[in-house]
Amino acid sequence: MPHLIRTLPKVELHLHLETSLRLRRLLGQQHPDDPTIADPHLIADPGAFTGYDRLRRLRYANRAGRIPDEAYTTENITRITADLLAAAAADNVRYVEIRVGGRRGFTTLGVRPMLEAMAEAAAAAEPGVHSAFLVTVVRERGPEEAEAIVTEAAACRDLRVVGIDLAGDEANYPPAMFMRAVDKARAAGLGITVHAGEFTGPTSIWIAIHQLGAQRIGHGIRAVEDPDLLAYLREHQVTLEICPTSNLRLGLVPSLADHPLRTLLKAGVPVTVNSDDPMLLKTDLTKELTAVQAALGLSLETVTGLMRHAANAAFLPEAARQSLEQEVTQTPAAS
Numbered sequence: 022m023p024h025l026i027r028t029l030p031k032v033e034l035h036l037h038l039e040t041s042l043r044l045r046r047l048l049g050q051q052h053p054d055d056p057t058i059a060d061p062h063l064i065a066d067p068g069a070f071t072g073y074d075r076l077r078r079l080r081y082a083n084r085a086g087r088i089p090d091e092a093y094t095t096e097n098i099t100r101i102t103a104d105l106l107a108a109a110a111a112d113n114v115r116y117v118e119i120r121v122g123g124r125r126g127f128t129t130l131g132v133r134p135m136l137e138a139m140a141e142a143a144a145a146a147e148p149g150v151h152s153a154f155l156v157t158v159v160r161e162r163g164p165e166e167a168e169a170i171v172t173e174a175a176a177c178r179d180l181r182v183v184g185i186d187l188a189g190d191e192a193n194y195p196p197a198m199f200m201r202a203v204d205k206a207r208a209a210g211l212g213i214t215v216h217a218g219e220f221t222g223p224t225s226i227w228i229a230i231h232q233l234g235a236q237r238i239g240h241g242i243r244a245v246e247d248p249d250l251l252a253y254l255r256e257h258q259v260t261l262e263i264c265p266t267s268n269l270r271l272g273l274v275p276s277l278a279d280h281p282l283r284t285l286l287k288a289g290v291p292v293t294v295n296s297d298d299p300m301l302l303k304t305d306l307t308k309e310l311t312a313v314q315a316a317l318g319l320s321l322e323t324v325t326g327l328m329r330h331a332a333n334a335a336f337l338p339e340a341a342r343q344s345l346e347q348e349v350t351q352t353p354a355a356s
């Protein structure tokens with residue numbers, strides 16, 4: 022099955038660029054003898070923390086954050102985006118939405134130059150893999166910065182920006198703070214996806230849908246706790262971006278065999294599978310699909326169904342979504 026899954030045409034909707042982590046690897050490749058570019062090591066044990074704090078520890082409490090500002094060049098951003106896309110193409114991913122929200126990249130280079138550098142790599146990667154970008158709005162930076170980022174993102178639709186992603190500390194920065202920013206994004210024609218139902222319960226998903234008009238939910242696994250919500254997600258085709266290894270590493274599920282993915286599928290919720298932070302989590306889309314397929318005993322038809330959900334929920338025009346759906350649901354060659 023792993024080989025077959027790798028050869029399947031795939032779509033990925035929830036993938037962070039992981040700018041600092043990728044830049045660190047790039048610097049390591051460019052300067053292999055420089056002792057200051059050490060392998061990142063954790064300076065705090067993420068296991069000692071819970072909830073969003075654990076994610077923060079995993080992401081930032083290591084040397085990956087110590088990247089000199091000089092590394093943030095447009096050339097390097099193009100290089101790391103090209104690396105990500107080369108890995109996606111090798112994994113037979115046909116379309117990927119890459120989300121980017123790194124403050125240092127945006128402040129050092131500017132939002133538009135950063136996205137221009139990414140778009141250059143995206144154009145060069147075609148036709149092997151097609152891609153578009155989501156700009157991540159980080160809750161902890163507050164509503165004013167959110168509005169400012171959205172204004173800039175909306176002006177970059179010519180650079181493949183197709184949506185915004187609201188991410189960060191769900192518990193302490195409620196959605197109401199970001200209504201103006203999200204409304205602005207919607208008015209500009211951008212798609213809306215919101216990280217919710219990951220560290221907080223199903224109420225956070227209801228709020229993301231009704232207060233922010235989220236079309237997709239990042240993670241959303243805690244929807245399983247609320248049957249009415251499951252029915253709503255099915256009826257209104259609100260898609261969940263499930264990231265199994267991420268959930269496991271953050272202690273949100275005890276094992277993949279206990280992952281709510283199967284319950285969500287049974288309830289008819291449009292679910293997708295994604296790699297979230299593939300470098301940090303040492304994963305890719307094939308590994309994610311193979312792991313859940315084995316742990317939950319999913320059929321090949323179900324795996325293809327996950328790809329169809331992803332194609333349908335891409336922030337693309339209707340015609341492009343349909344042709345993507347066709348591409349990922351073609352019967353794989355017999356093996």
Ligand SMILES: [Zn+2]
Pocket residue numbers: 035037188216239297
């Ligand atoms: Zn995420």
